[in-house]
Amino acid sequence: MDTNALFNIGYGLYVLTTRHDGIDNGCIVNTVLQVTSTPLQIVVSVNKGNYTHELIKASGVFNVSMLTTETPMFVFEHFGFQSGRTTNKFATCEAEHRAVNEVLYIPKYTNAYLACHVSQSIDFGTHTMFVAEVLDAQVLSDKPSVTYDYYQRHIKPQPEINYDNAKNGKRCWVCKVCGYVYEGDELPDDFECPLCKHGKEEFEEIIVETHNVASPKNDNNTKIHETQCVAPLQNNYAMKQINLTENIFYVGVNDRRTELFENHMELPNGVSYNSYLIVDEKVALIDPVEAIFIEEYLFKVKNVLQGRKVDYLIINHDEPDHSSSIAAVIREWPEVQVVGNAKTFAPLEAFYGTIENKKVVAEGETLSLGKHILQFFMVPMVHWPESMVTYEQSSKIVFSNDAFGGFGALNGGIFDDQVNLDFYEDDMRRYYANIVGKVAMQALKAIEKLGGLEINMIAPSHGLVWRTNLAWVLGKYTQWSKQESEEGVVVVYGSMHGNTGVMADIVARGAAEAGIKEVKVYDIAKTEVSFIMSDIWKYKGVIIGACAHYGSMFPNMTLLTHEINEFKPKDKVYGLFGGMSWSGGGVKTLAKCAEEGKWNLVAESVEVKGAPIREEDWDKLYNLGKTVADAVKG
């Protein structure tokens, strides 16, 4: 039997209060149920060990105060982690709020209370179920009730656990209520947590597993994974906010853990998932973040909102590096309206299920938040068919999602005038070449469309926020979209035993002596393809070499040639070379790729038997580099 199944029962959380002989006390309970309407009766189950149980037995009266999702952790600690036998839980009560039965109810962090009188009690061994008549009932607020599941996910801090002993093979159990860790071969049946006094049933064994950070975060109360050791998030902590304007905030996150973007592009400098919050009469959250950062993200959003809720969630783009936290955002603010265009919701619901509260906006349509007016413009295929940008009219900020984005986590500097752009440009171009480059024409159209707007700031969903060097970033994007190559030659080779690598050096020498200062040589087995594609996008000359491999070419080269023919970079001149081992195949296969991709071959291909140790081979390779270089120079 898996008793975790019981956690799926939809419990709420309540403060159960009572009063006897002048003593007020209360505790947290999760089992309250209305059983009849006429007469109006409820039942509540209380552990016999609780002091509150003892007092209810004696007084026959109690109140149920219904906690909301805004209840801070200290309320649960105050009523749940200490006993009224040793602490007067109402000693610092600022004002007495008593119901008709003279029992205190909790006026703050609650949305209703019930004043009750016990009519019968049923003994269930460890617990007593009190059946009670409801004497009075009052609604206190319109905040949603907290559920046990919500408490586990969003209120209870993740316990800070030292995993070292568990990693070293020791058996350890963690208290799911307070995080206390017990070490020992078995947890005794009568064990009671020394911190919060909960029993063995609230403990689970720590099983340390290392897993891919891209895997979904596990639900609470199952296994605790190593990558889930985030610091506890205190929602009442006032963190310094990052302002784009007085009421527009940056709430994005940095990712330095994911090794491969879209699971195939290396991230040596990380990446950021940017999100923005506009606080007005209505609150809009623009593009959420990758779901593995949901805890940090919600913390940042709540830190700005200080108790307000999100009214609109703007989805400029469906790709999961932004949208994968949408379910968590909807769970957090169930009334939020999800805003997208006519193409947004079919893919989104295919990923995450039905979205009940959605709003479809059209090209140029506006959405008022109060003083801030959002306007939506479609930019299909930058990066997916549903891609759009959101323009905020009063601040003149464009929230451009993937467009104008770049790789690289934000290292303190959020804005373009806070960093060295020369350092950042390579990461931005690599992002462009491998993600937006295939749809360069659509990117150009998007730039032209935005050209009609007055823009003070460009706020993409990856990389820097542009507020000073707008002309620089627009110029770079226009250059890359128009595919205006720079003077330079990329030599990339695949070599099993180094001979084709030696050939590459001779080719590069020919290009350099022809006057090309930017010659980039890459070993395809050592450098991930996205970096090479980035330089191919930048430079006009491309010379590719591959040794033979079973009648075909060095296998790693296949991905690069595929990417070239997929992305079709323009304004290039190509050359080919390679070693033939016993029967050749490298150059022949490259030539086939060149034919399929209509590469502009400007020099005769060079195929060398064995190593380049003969003068005629050396000359042919050198001249290959020189000829391509001459074509680059025009």
Ligand code: FEO
């Ligand atoms: Fe950053 Fe296409 O998602």
